[in-house]
Amino acid sequence: MSAPQKEQKNTPAIALTPDDVIPHGRCPVCDGDDLVAYTELTFHEIIIPYQRCRRCDLVFMNPVPNQEWYDRLYGQAFWETKSAKAAAEKTQARQKQLIKELQRTDKLCAALDAAGCSPAPGARLLEIGCAFGLIISSIAEHYQATPFGVEPSEMAAGFAKTLGDVEIIAPTIDQLSETAPGPGGEMDVILFSHVMENVVDLNRVFAAIDRWLAPNGVVLMETPNSTVQNSTHIYHPYCFSQDSLRQLFGGHGFEIVSLRASGRPSSALIPRYLTLVAKRRAAEKQPAANGPHSGLDRRFGHGWRQTVKRTPLKFVDRILTGILYAPDAAAKQRAGDLAKAHLAEATGSGEDNG
Ligand SMILES: [Zn+2]
Numbered sequence: 001m002s003a004p005q006k007e008q009k010n011t012p013a014i015a016l017t018p019d020d021v022i023p024h025g026r027c028p029v030c031d032g033d034d035l036v037a038y039t040e041l042t043f044h045e046i047i048i049p050y051q052r053c054r055r056c057d058l059v060f061m062n063p064v065p066n067q068e069w070y071d072r073l074y075g076q077a078f079w080e081t082k083s084a085k086a087a088a089e090k091t092q093a094r095q096k097q098l099i100k101e102l103q104r105t106d107k108l109c110a111a112l113d114a115a116g117c118s119p120a121p122g123a124r125l126l127e128i129g130c131a132f133g134l135i136i137s138s139i140a141e142h143y144q145a146t147p148f149g150v151e152p153s154e155m156a157a158g159f160a161k162t163l164g165d166v167e168i169i170a171p172t173i174d175q176l177s178e179t180a181p182g183p184g185g186e187m188d189v190i191l192f193s194h195v196m197e198n199v200v201d202l203n204r205v206f207a208a209i210d211r212w213l214a215p216n217g218v219v220l221m222e223t224p225n226s227t228v229q230n231s232t233h234i235y236h237p238y239c240f241s242q243d244s245l246r247q248l249f250g251g252h253g254f255e256i257v258s259l260r261a262s263g264r265p266s267s268a269l270i271p272r273y274l275t276l277v278a279k280r281r282a283a284e285k286q287p288a289a290n291g292p293h294s295g296l297d298r299r300f301g302h303g304w305r306q307t308v309k310r311t312p313l314k315f316v317d318r319i320l321t322g323i324l325y326a327p328d329a330a331a332k333q334r335a336g337d338l339a340k341a342h343l344a345e346a347t348g349s350g351e352d353n354g
Pocket residue numbers: 027028029030031032053054055056057058
């Protein structure tokens with residue numbers, strides 16, 4: 001699910017008709033009706049408006065393309081990028097992406113540890129949209145746990161199995177929400193790494209979590225922080241902030257154990273990502289009600305990012321980021337080896353499909 005994000009310019013034209021979209025009369029997270037125009041996205045002459053909910057601060061596509069339309073788009077983008085690049089370029093791009101994923105893995109483990117939610121040895125960890133399985137298999141290795149995944153791309157799922165020993169339990173979250181775990185099959189951690197913003201129907205996501213998360217299990221997620229940077233993108237029906245995430249999880253019976261904004265690993269000064277750990281709320285606790293949201297922190301956050309980008313602060317950021325978050329030699333080596341293995345696997349199997 002996360003793989004095609006950077007490929008917007010390569011994606012082919014695809015028609016979007018009124019039959020392909022779902023209009024929202026109310027906010028899909030808090031059910032509020034105080035919605036204001038936020039921005040517009042232009043994608044191959046298709047204009048997709050975003051609105052912002054003034055109650056919970058959610059930014060969302062309205063109307064939003066339906067899942068079938070996204071499935072078509074993902075299918076086209078996937079084959080396009082698969083065939084367009086030369087082998088060496090592909091391997092290099094893969095290595096870069098894999099290094100980033102390894103850095104993200106360290107950050108996610110740190111988030112679990114800091115929240116006091118480190119999985120015990122033997123725990124079952126599920127990643128939704130696990131792609132090639134690097135993040136979930138690395139986290140599982142770190143905690144001596146067992147990795148599971150949900151992944152729609154057959155090729156990526158194949159890699160996750162053979163290279164990461166990740167057991168794929170369903171191709172999509174919709175299919176996951178329609179099945180139930182067998183005895184002892186519930187998950188101790190369910191991970192969404194840059195995936196929650198990509199889904200169309202958030203209620204389906206929580207239906208799947210409800211079924212598959214063990215009673216004391218935790219949800220771990222990372223998503224772009226729209227308070228400092230617009231994360232509007234053809235693949236992002238939702239752009240979250242801390243407040244909209246609190247509302248989303250609170251509304252589905254969860255309490256947030258930790259929620260942090262940080263730029264790790266790509267910026268020391270701009271907190272571009274939100275990392276959240278949540279667990280089911282104890283029955284007696286009530287979620288705090290949100291008042292109307294002024295949007296001031298959003299204005300401040302975007303202003304801060306512009307300041308860093310347009311002044312010498314950008315050099316400070318670059319230096320600090322290099323010092324704080326540079327990948328180590330072992331990560332580079334591992335990513336390089338995996339990138340080559342991915343390519344070998346890809347050319348050995350499904351190339352005739354392109
Ligand atoms: Zn709302």
